[in-house]
Amino acid sequence: MTAVAVGSVDSRVVGRERKFLRRARYIGVPAAVATACVAMYLYVQSQELDSIESRIINARNIWTAAVEQIEIALWATALTLVVAVPLGIALTRPWARRVTPIIIAVANIGQGVPAIGLLFFIYIVLIRSGSTAAILGMAIYAVLPVLRGTMVGLQQVDRGVVKAARGMGMSKQSVLLRVEMPLAVPILLTGVRTALVLTVSTAVLAAFIGGGTFGELIISGQAQGRPLAVAVGSLGAAALAIMADWVGGIAEDLLRPKGL
Amino acid sequence: MTTSVEPMIRLDKLTKHYPGQEAPAVDGVDLAVPEGEIVILVGPSGCGKTTTLEMINRLIEPSSGRIFLEGEDVTHVNADQLRRRMGYVIQQIGLFPHETIAQNIATVPRMLGWDDKRVNNRVDELLHLVGLDPGRYRNRYPKEMSGGQRQRVGVARAMAADPPVMLMDEPFGATDPITRERLQNEFLRIQEDIRKTIVFVTHDIDEAIKMGDRIAILAEGSRIAQYDTPETILTSPASGFVEQFLGSGILLKRLNLSRVEDVHVAIGEWPTIGPETTAEQARQQLQQSGRTHLLLLDGQRRPDRWIAEIDLNPDRDMSQAGTRVQACVDSRATLNDALQEMLLNANGVAAVVDRDGAYAGTLDLETIIAEIREMRAKALDNGSGVVVGDDT
Ligand SMILES: Nc1ncnc2c1ncn2[C@@H]1O[C@H](COP(=O)(O)OP(=O)(O)O)[C@@H](O)[C@H]1O
Ligand SMILES: [Mg+2]
Numbered sequence: 001m002t003a004v005a006v007g008s009v010d011s012r013v014v015g016r017e018r019k020f021l022r023r024a025r026y027i028g029v030p031a032a033v034a035t036a037c038v039a040m041y042l043y044v045q046s047q048e049l050d051s052i053e054s055r056i057i058n059a060r061n062i063w064t065a066a067v068e069q070i071e072i073a074l075w076a077t078a079l080t081l082v083v084a085v086p087l088g089i090a091l092t093r094p095w096a097r098r099v100t101p102i103i104i105a106v107a108n109i110g111q112g113v114p115a116i117g118l119l120f121f122i123y124i125v126l127i128r129s130g131s132t133a134a135i136l137g138m139a140i141y142a143v144l145p146v147l148r149g150t151m152v153g154l155q156q157v158d159r160g161v162v163k164a165a166r167g168m169g170m171s172k173q174s175v176l177l178r179v180e181m182p183l184a185v186p187i188l189l190t191g192v193r194t195a196l197v198l199t200v201s202t203a204v205l206a207a208f209i210g211g212g213t214f215g216e217l218i219i220s221g222q223a224q225g226r227p228l229a230v231a232v233g234s235l236g237a238a239a240l241a242i243m244a245d246w247v248g249g250i251a252e253d254l255l256r257p258k259g260l
Numbered sequence: 261m262t263t264s265v266e267p268m269i270r271l272d273k274l275t276k277h278y279p280g281q282e283a284p285a286v287d288g289v290d291l292a293v294p295e296g297e298i299v300i301l302v303g304p305s306g307c308g309k310t311t312t313l314e315m316i317n318r319l320i321e322p323s324s325g326r327i328f329l330e331g332e333d334v335t336h337v338n339a340d341q342l343r344r345r346m347g348y349v350i351q352q353i354g355l356f357p358h359e360t361i362a363q364n365i366a367t368v369p370r371m372l373g374w375d376d377k378r379v380n381n382r383v384d385e386l387l388h389l390v391g392l393d394p395g396r397y398r399n400r401y402p403k404e405m406s407g408g409q410r411q412r413v414g415v416a417r418a419m420a421a422d423p424p425v426m427l428m429d430e431p432f433g434a435t436d437p438i439t440r441e442r443l444q445n446e447f448l449r450i451q452e453d454i455r456k457t458i459v460f461v462t463h464d465i466d467e468a469i470k471m472g473d474r475i476a477i478l479a480e481g482s483r484i485a486q487y488d489t490p491e492t493i494l495t496s497p498a499s500g501f502v503e504q505f506l507g508s509g510i511l512l513k514r515l516n517l518s519r520v521e522d523v524h525v526a527i528g529e530w531p532t533i534g535p536e537t538t539a540e541q542a543r544q545q546l547q548q549s550g551r552t553h554l555l556l557l558d559g560q561r562r563p564d565r566w567i568a569e570i571d572l573n574p575d576r577d578m579s580q581a582g583t584r585v586q587a588c589v590d591s592r593a594t595l596n597d598a599l600q601e602m603l604l605n606a607n608g609v610a611a612v613v614d615r616d617g618a619y620a621g622t623l624d625l626e627t628i629i630a631e632i633r634e635m636r637a638k639a640l641d642n643g644s645g646v647v648v649g650d651d652t
Contacts (some may be wrong), residue, residue: 160352167319167350167427168368168417169343182358257358259401 022253029246033239040235047228056220056229062236068212069240072131073200076138080195084143085188088150089176104147111144115202123209134206134213141202142195149191153184182257189255193248200244204237214240266331267292268425268457269316274325276311285311287481288325294474295424296455302468303478303485304505309461312482313427316459317343329425344368347418347426347456351433353410355402361387361413362398368421386416389450408439415447419454428460432467444470465506469494469513477502491517495635514635515596515628520589523631525612525621530555532619533567539574542567553607556582561618563588563611588613591620595631598623 044057091100110118118140123133157180165175207215214237221229271291277284286308293299301309314320316327318339326335334342355364362383369379384394390412402410411432418426432440448471451458462468468475469490476487479501486498494514497503506513531545531554546554546569556565556578567582588611589598601610602625614620 158352158354158357160350160354161356162354163319163352164348164350164354164414165356165367167317167343167348167354169340169371170367171340179356259358259360259403 025246025249029242033242036235037239040232044228044232049228052224053226053228056217056224056226057232061217062232065212065214065216065233065236066240068131068206069200069203069214069237072134072138072203072206072211072213073196073240073244075135076142076199076203077192077196079135079139080142080146080199081192083139084146084195085150087143088147089154091147092151092154107144107147110140115141116205116208119205119209130206130210131212133209134203134211137205138199138202142198145191145194145198146188147191149188149194150184153187153191154180156187157183183260186252186256186260189248189252193245193252196244196248197241201237201241204233213237265295266328268295268330269293269459270328271312271316272326272328274312274315274327275323276308276315276320277323284323284481286315287483289482289484291476291484291487293457293459295457297473298451298458298460298471300468300472300475301459301461301478301482302463302465302472302475302505303482305463307478307480308482309463309478310429312478313429313459313461317346317348317427319343344371344421345423345425347420347423349414349418349426349428349431351430353414353434355410355413355417357402360399360401361392361405364402364413365417365420367417372421382420386419389419390416391446392416407435408443411435411439411443412446415450419456424457426456426458428458430462431460433462433464440467447471466513466516469516477505495638512596512599514632515599516594518595518631518635519591520593520595520598520612520623521591523595523623524627525591525623526627527621529624530609530622532557533578535559535579537578539572539576539578542578543569543572546572553582553609555585555611555619555622557619560616563613563619566605566607585611588617589623591615595628599625599628602628 090096119137122137127133165179203213204215206213207219214233217233218230271289273288275284275288276286315322365383366379387394432443472490477485479485486502531549533542533556553566553568558564563585565582571581586604589601598610602608608625610623612620612623
């Protein structure tokens, strides 16, 4: 009895600690990002900007860059989800046993191709619009983590649970929707979070094909020898990536089914 | 089976041949499961028990043969519909971790379209039945329960829509021995009321003997080596295979079949005294009886102490004399339990009590030996099979 009591006290303490850490993360991460941005703002304010610098580093440019980057990332992530989740479900069904390894291999190769190469290829060969090409490129790039998250999430569902569900007369479809998918959600969301961070951070590459984003600030700053512009662009991109991860983390906490 | 009534479940030459395997996993099983009985499928690991069971609810589709439920050929009916007519309990339990206990239990009633009120009442009723307080447990998640509690919920969930048939695949196999025994006893108690038709798979012959109204001992390919009551199987095993599967200790296993209330309990063989008896009266009584001990009963006529003549000291309180009666055997205990009790007692006698704990008589070693002789004689009379000797 005492051992049991001690055990549960322990786990309660651990639980409380985890809750505390989570709160700290909810508040701490945006606070740190905001501090860095404010520091950068104050520093830029304290500098005399020349005409080239002030043409690159201004509120309108920064705002546009942020919006473009977020837009590309969100569209790309959405596109990824629409493709990768159903694909992941399909590939874990028994009837797909034969094709699954082939598709996984292809997806792995896709992940191995340098993002910038993929982007130029799409831009030059397929789509002559910078941001659309960027969305497609980012989406392809992010398919693998979501696909893998979906498949691993579904595969790790306890076979006994699925067997019991089938044994009670639930149809295959309702087993998938009511049992397998909810139980796959935590791992699936980890994949989505990775994809989100991946698309937000690689979205700067869109600047190379005229897609805007903070990459624009970095490239023009670099081309015209203005390190301050490069620094502002880099900080903006980094801040967005960190915040994407933060949002992903909260989503994981909120969407995880109770009882797991 | 000689019964003319249609059995609840009937398997007709049921066969499963897994692709790519030389021999069929289940090879032409014929089996009739009578209504309201627990039929045990028992056999060595890999002999095809699970495959046989899962063909009954068509989680595994048979390669050939037919399945009848209440006389209806269900070999080709909609499998999802069929399964809602059969409860299903497995060793892994398979509770839905993301649903509460109440939601888990409500699974099949919800599929059948019951309204909320009926579902909720049923959930509470079932939790009561399996010994879990609804107020305390209905909103918990499975991970907040112990293994034994989860298995109770698994049983409750399988019974939710009151199916006539339950299929159970090593349901208590993953629990520790003490919990397993408790779950078995509880389940037998529940079955006394609900009288479901149950097909129960186990690899444990002791569990089979304890739980089964009938036992099918299976060999490789799910071939039935013997299908009969536990009594007949234990007293006349049909073949060397069955005998080997029953293993050693068969006599002790037989003792599990008889209850104390079924045999002759001697009353008055041992002198008894009440709390008011004096040492002198006791001595007289003991000498008259010619026995070595007398039994002191307390105010409620519960056996208290075994007292020998040398323990009778006029200066000492009688309630401190002799040795305490360690434990009494209930009249519903098995002869095996009674034997254990006798071995603990100095004079080789077990005190038997009725349901209220009051003295009902004594049971001694001779009675048990006579019972064993009688079982053997009956087995010889039946003459159908090999009789296992007393080498156990
Ligand atoms: N899905 C399957 N595919 C191929 N062979 C199987 C499958 N399931 C069981 N088997 C084989 O069928 C035989 C019987 O298995 P099973 O019914 O699980 O036995 P038991 O429950 O008695 O241990 C075993 O040899 C096992 O390897
Ligand atoms: Mg099995």
